[in-house]
Amino acid sequence: MKAFANVNPRTMDEAVAMLARSRREGKRAVVSGGGSDLLGLIKERLVQPDVLVNLKTIGGLDRVTSERSHTRIGGLITLAALGRDPLIAKPFRVLAEAANSVGTPQIRNTGTLAGNVCQRPWCWYLRNGFPCYKNGGDKCFARGGENQFHAIFGTGPSYIVHPSDTAPALVALDASFRIAGPAGDRTVAARDFFVRPGDDAARENVLDTDEILAEIILPATPPNRRSTYEKVLDREAWTHALASAAVVLDMENGICRRARIVLGGVAPIPLDRPDAARLLEGQRLTPDLAAKAADAAVADARPLTKNAYKVPLTRALVRRTLAALVNRG
Amino acid sequence: MSELSRRDFLEATAAGLAASAAMPAVGMAAQSPAVVDSSAPRTALRVVVNGAQREAQVEDRTTLAELLRDHLHLTGTKIGCDRGECGACTVLLDGAPIYACSYLAVWTAGKSVETVEGLASGERLHPLQQAFIDHDAPQCGFCTSGQLMSAKALLAANPHPGPADVRAALSGNLCRCSNYNHYVESVVAAGGATPATVATEKRTPQQKSVGTPTPRIDGVSRVSGTATYVGDVRLPGMLFARVLRSPHPHARISRIQTDRALALPGVKAIVTHENCRVTWSSGDTRNTRYLFNNPVRFVGDAVAAVAATSAAAAEEALHLIEVAYEPLPFVLEAESALAPDAPVIQPGGNLSPNAAGKPEPETYRRGNVAEGLQSSDRVFEDHYSSSHVNNAQLERRVSVAAWEGDKLTVHASTQGISNCQRDLAADLKIPVERVRVVCQFMGGGFGNKNQCHDFDLMAAVLAKQAGTPVRLELTRKEDYVAVHGRWPTSQYYKVGVTRDGQLRAIQMRGYSGMGPYRKGSGGIAGTELYECPHVETIVHPIYTNTAVAANYRAPDYPQGVFGIESVMDDVANALQIDPLEFRLRNATKKYHDELPYTSYGLAECMRRGAEAFGWKERWRAPASDRGAIKRGVGMAMGSFQSRVGRSSAVVKLDSSGRYRVHVGVTDVGSGAKTTMALIAADALQVSLDRITVISGDTDRCPYSVGESGSRTTNFTGYAVIEAARDLQRQIKEKGLPSGDQVLIGSATPEPRIDGAARYSFAAHFVELEVDVELGRVRILRYVAAHDSGRIVNPLTAASQVKGGVTMGIGMALHERLHYDPKTGIPLNPGYYGARVMTHQDAPQVEVLFVETEDAFGPFGAKTLGEPPIIPSVAAVANAFFNATGRRIKDLPMSRERILDVLA
Secondary structure, eight states: OOOOEEEOOSSHHHHHHHHHHHHHTTOOEEEESSOHHHHHHHHTTSSOOSEEEEGGGOTTOSOEEEOSSEEEEETTOBHHHHHHOHHHHTTTHHHHHHHHTSSOHHHHHHOBHHHHHTOOOOOHHHHTTOOOGGGTOSOOTTTTSOOTTSOSSSOOSOOOOOOOSHHHHHHHTTOEEEEEOTTOOEEEEHHHHBOOTTTOTTOSBOOOTTOEEEEEEEEOOOTTEEEEEEEEOSSSSSSOOSEEEEEEEEEETTEEEEEEEEEESSSSSOEEOHHHHHHHTTEEOOHHHHHHHHHHHTTTOOOOSSOTTHHHHHHHHHHHHHHHHHHHO | OOHHHHHHHHHHHHOOOOTTOSOOOOTTSOOOOOOOOTTSOEEEEEEEETTEEEEEEEETTOBHHHIIIIISOOTTSOOSSSSSSSOTTEEEETTEEEEGGGSBGGGGTTOEEEOGGGTSBTTBOOHHHHHHHHTTOOSSOTTHHHHHHHHHHHHHHOSSOOHHHHHHHTTTOOOTTOOHHHHHHHHHHHTTOOOOOOOSGGGOOTTOOTTSOOOOTTHHHHHHTOOOBGGGOOOTTOEEEEEEEOSSSSEEEEEEEOHHHHHSTTEEEEEETTTOOOBOGGGOSSSOOBSSOSSBOSTTOEEEEEEESSHHHHHHHHTTOEEEEEEOOOOOSHHHHTSTTSOOOSTTOSBOOOTTSOSOOEEEEESOHHHHHHTOSEEEEEEEEEOOEEOOOSSOOEEEEEEETTEEEEEEOOSOHHHHHHHHHHHHTOOGGGEEEEOSBOOOOTTTTSSOOHHHHHHHHHHHHHTSOEEEEOOHHHIIIIIOEEOOEEEEEEEEEOTTSOEEEEEEEEEEEOOSSOOSOOOOOOGGGBOOSEEEEEEEEEOOSSSOBOOOSSTTSHHHHHHHHHHHHHHHHHTTOOHHHHHHHHBOSEETTTEEBSSOOHHHHHHHHHHHHTHHHHOOSTTOOOSSEEEEEEEEEEEEEOOOOOOOEEEEEETTSOEEEEEOOOOOSSOHHHHHHHHHHHHHTOOGGGEEEEESBTTTSOOOOOSOTTOIIIIIIHHHHHHHHHHHHHHHHHOSOOTTOEEEEEEOOOOOOOSOBOEEEEEEEEEEEEETTTTEEEEEEEEEEEEOBSOSOHHHHHHHHHHHHHHHHHHHHTOOOOBOTTTOOBSOOSHHHHTOOOTTTOOOOEEEEOOOOOSSSGGGBOOOSSGGGTTHHHHHHHHHHHHHSOOOOBSSOOHHHHHHHHO
16 A cells, blocks of 8 residues: 555545645545545555545534434444434435445444445456546446446446445435535535536546535435335345345325335446336336336346346346335335 | 556556554554654554553554554454455454454544454453354354454344344355354354353363364464464564566566666565576476566466565565566467467467376276267267356465575465475475474465465565565465466266166366466366266366466366266256156266275265255256246265375373374364364373374474365374374383373374275255346255265364355355456456355355265274365256256356346
């Protein structure tokens, strides 16, 4: 590992200032939430910081607070704390389930919500230092290469899959993100936070160099909401989803009034499926309808040479996740 | 791919280990041997460790694992991957388990850290530690500290957990010995257990002997973090070495420039092919292989090694070595490498020569296979393939070499101290007496450390050149690409059979990808499981520009048995004969239908295994279930040669009545020390607590064959009996020793078997369900019946079987080293990428021993270490077929292949 200096800001403003100052001084600075994945990237020299801004020393951003119209979650809350927080577990079940499904207990004990959302992709070309878009190059090696684990949606030019479990849940919950930056805070809807490779293949989200994802804001949960997060792994633990589905259904007298289906592990961003969701709205949920929505959810899939299997897998996952919610009611 | 991008991979390969590049610690911390890299930012730190306030000054980049190991000398916390992919480094931070390798030391300021060293209170073990010993949870022990810490956090939150709770809580802790069942049992048992009262290694109960389930005699060191593995060895003035590796699968090196690297402060020695022509004889049995070869022939081939005063300096120096490569054409697949226009990897061509030096395949024939096929009613023809799978033991390979004058001592993580010593002496061209090899504990090997390795030699060469001890530790990535794994195979079968299910002919033509050097046999075994008049097997070991392939637990077997047992399953199903019945009818009765077996329990394994499993009730026609979840059962057989041969032992008795058994075993995790003690106790007719085993040191132990080929019990155990008898004879003659007198019994028996074959046997039965929509396979039930003759220690023997089965399931379903076809670069070298089995993946395995009487071996014990992996892959594949009616013919049976075949 190359040498770097760890700095401990006390506030988010201070953290942002440290980033900006480092950059002015010609130093490369990175922010670290839990740090476990970041340290791996540094050890592999895929990230080579001079300064590491450790956010763990910032107070107050590791908790959940609930107000009438919304719930605020500090970006530095660990996935373990988030998964067991009573303010999250029931009203935002999809998020709690997503948080509890990440990695291993050890990873959840250090990994933060913001870190999980901003996690770099696990594409093996990227992680092995190939000069791809994500490593500052101008190529995606997965296209025409070993792409068993890559995207089945999207038109490139990068075919990574977004690895986060919590991101699909947050998009499905219509969350918004408070971003701290040198010019003050800005708030971005979760659905606008993630960047399609067609817009910029080098990045996964809208964060600028000196910006930090500080807080997640969830609108209050209406009564009669059913939500869940399901994922398919290719071993039973400790890997990223081949496909995952965050589903939120707002029900009224047995009729679905509003639906959200967001997929993880299959596209370069958490993939909202409004067409599939629309099929459910205004309807009484049935197994047949679940199957139709699942078909719609993968209708525009464009698999690469070696990942066609993810299409039926994703379809089955969506169908079953919806069916499970039907039964839960 | 551009040179620049190649370099990126190289950097990724080279990056990794960053141990102990740090300031001497202050406060209570003892001194660190590393020299300061003055430019690296440092921070003074206070942290509570195991209840005591500690202070240290660390570089900011120092991880918590490095703080504990290198500054505070708490080496019970292990580093298996340094990437949060294995869990060996798990410690508690303010009560919560975290990966200490993936957390900076400076982040722990003001917090409380608990490690394995804090578990026991003085002599009193924590209930978890005692339960781990009693249930034989640790095998090699390298993952144990991490498992303990996760378990401790679980019990704090849930004092009486059930098995599912334990699996979830420990899901972030791999065990490559795969003794998951015993770990779960231990934690469940510890929930609510009363604190243990005994805590010494001499705890072993009285009157235990062969056949009694016996906890390991070194159990306490394995659960308390006090077992000294090679990575824990610290010598004064020790340097840290790293290896620069080729980013090309095949290239000529036209120039190496080391000046800039040598000028880096702290760098003491650099060796390359230009200044080091030392051969690595056990790295290639056919060609001359040097420590550094030109051309380089696979991505990961060693180019240079650097020794420096800190690991960080050594790593930095790798990036300053300039290498000009002229890339050459390369080939990754074995069969393609035989094409006339394929790039030539070794001068004699890509078909590796046979033992006689001729470029011919390894061939076996009996009868006339063409006639046999002609005279068959039906002929089945098929193709199977298997992938490169890594041994992936938790301990990264490491060597510490030190010269005192002209005497070399190497602390090596080796499975065979005698072999390692012999090879070091031969390659360094020094007398064997001037080489000492020490290995007190070893974190698993499964065959990848039978002999001396290049890093042992590199450490010795660097230590000589630098004039001070050198430690060379590989990264996990290097372990995957630059040590070795199981060879990938391509297997073509023709099987002829009569209408009523009698085998007439078996033909197998196989191709094994060996990498560019011939380190292993390349064998594809399995046809010997069947009685059949006409058999022909032709196996081609082939050079490829891939990672080297050599021994991995039953090297020739699981991939070959997967092929033949799948074909035979198809034959049985096509003839509508119950696969069990078909095998009982056609299974081998004599080795190669010729040599009688010294003992034979194969049929009995099948009968008793089937009965325990409930085969008759459970077996149904293939694809009987209609829905998305389909159940199926499968079985497979296995056999493995149980050799006897030369090994030595010394048994000493002094006037205190203590017996010292000197044996050259290292105990890779199998429990060999305990096995040797049990055999000695039984042979001497004394209680186990009077036996001390002295092992793992060529200066103190006589020759041992090494822990390969599952030979330790058979070879060295037999020598222990003979040495004990020699001692008894002396006692009879001279009486018991008194005063300073010591009686020394010794033996080097060389038993032989003439006119018979000695084999261990197994039959495995598995029930699983396949979710045909998600491609998910869940093992529901597993019964492993084994004939390994007399079982010396049923407790550790069960661990061996459960572990082997679980590894085999991983090979069946997950593991494969993937290559990028365009660059020859391995894409998934590590535990995450290989999807190594976790607590959540491992099924409960029921073990059944069929103890046949055998006239050879110690008390009739036969081989056990390797057989458990042999039938497991095929049994899972056959159960998959039974569930779905579809067969996957290429390993692993990944999600992709499952869903493709079911589509």
